[in-house]
Structures are given as structure tokens and as C-alpha cells.
Amino acid sequence: MIIPCIDLQDGKAVQLVRGRRRVLAVDDLLGLLERFRSYSQLHLIDLDAAMRRGSNSRAIRLLCGEAKQRHGFHVRVGGGVRSVARAAQLLKAGADQVIVGTAAIRNGNVNHAFLRRLKARLGKKKIVVALDCERSMLVVHGWRERLSLRPEEVMRELSRYCWGFLCTYVDNEGTLRGTNLDWFRRLRRVTPLPIIAAGGIRSRREVRALARLGMDAAVGMALYRNLLR
Helix, strand or coil: CEEEEEEEECCEEEEEECCCEEEEEECCHHHHHHHCCCCCEEEEEEHHHHCCCCCCHHHHHHHHHHHHHHHCCEEEEECCCCCHHHHHHHHHHCCCEEEECHHHEECCEECHHHHHHHHHHHCHHHEEEEEEEECCEEEECCCCEECCCCHHHCHHHHCCCCCEEEEEEHHHCCCCCCCCHHHHHHHHCCCCCCEEEECCCCCHHHHHHHHHCCEEEEECHHHHCCCCC
16 A cells, blocks of 8 residues: 655655755645545655754644545654654544654663653554654654664564554655665564555556565655655
């Protein structure tokens, strides 16, 4: 399954190369929902909140409302979810699931205290843990800080707190060069939980290969550029 991604920055839907260089910005957010209406799921990511540069809460509320009421999307929302209160707020805004990234890891270890509180408040089925990797190592704080930790080392621990994982191959994010299928095959061997793959996916061949692994494909740039063939 293909899942369109709307990454929000300064109130616009943007596409960044490896999370740094902006190469595309769209003002018409509701127009994007109409464009993606043939899909059943949607990801909304608040990049400003992830990078501690502000918030796109107003846009998220608008998009969640429209996505649910007019199009019937299953919506996941992430970016800067560092507290249980913030996660609960996103569910109230209309998110079906909340994506948690940086806050799931603390000082190089699984943040059990936070995740226990989150699970108790939201329930396991409402939580998706984002594992973003560059050069095979986890990156946090808006992909600005690389840890000496591989996702394979923490997925089993994290699995007790979440429905599944959103795993991004940051090295190819936004580049339209294709993703790293071997990397996703390695992750598939670690956990039976759902894995949503992201990072450079540009062809339906890759989408089909990921589907054979039991993974959905979160796609951004290739959809915005009409290159997913």
C-alpha cells in the first residue's frame, strides 16, 4: 500500500532532501488532500515541531478534519511528539495514530518511562514508533543528531509499546534515487510487527517489493513530482 506524506513547514507542505534542503513547497494543503483522495491512509509530519522551530498545529487540525470527514483517510500524525499530553492532543485533533520518534530514545536507550506512560494513556494500537536512520544509525532531533545505535538493537524492546514502526532510510530521503530494499529486509527479520517503509521510494517496483515483505510504502517526493511509475 502507498501512503502519501504531507510534511509541514511554515504552514506549507514541503519536500526536503535528507531533511535539510527544501526543494518543493505547496501552499494549497486542501488541494493536496484532493489530489491524494484515491489513497486510504495519510501521514502528516510537523517538521517545525520536530526541529523545535515552531508548530503547524493549526494546519494539522485542518487537515485531520478534512481528511477524516471528506475523504475517510486513516491519518497518522508525527513530528515533535515529546509528551503524553501532546500525543493525546493530536488524537483529539483527529489523528488515528500518533508517530513518536526522538522521545522514544533517551541517552542512547529506550525511554521506557515515557513509553509506559504513553501506552497507558493512548493504548498500544495508537502508537507508531519512528526509526529514522542515516548510515545505518538512528538519527533524532529532526535528523540532526546521529546516535551510536542501530534500529535492530532496539526494535524488540520498543515493540512492547507500539502497534508498529515507521522506518525511514534518510540517506535517500527526497533524492528520487530509490530506497535500500536490503536494509528493509534486515529490519523485517527483527520484528513481526507492521513496518511502514520510507526514504527515497520512487517506483511501483519498489512498492511491490516492500509489499512482499509485508510493508506499506510512505511516499513523498515521487508523488509530488508525479514520478511514481
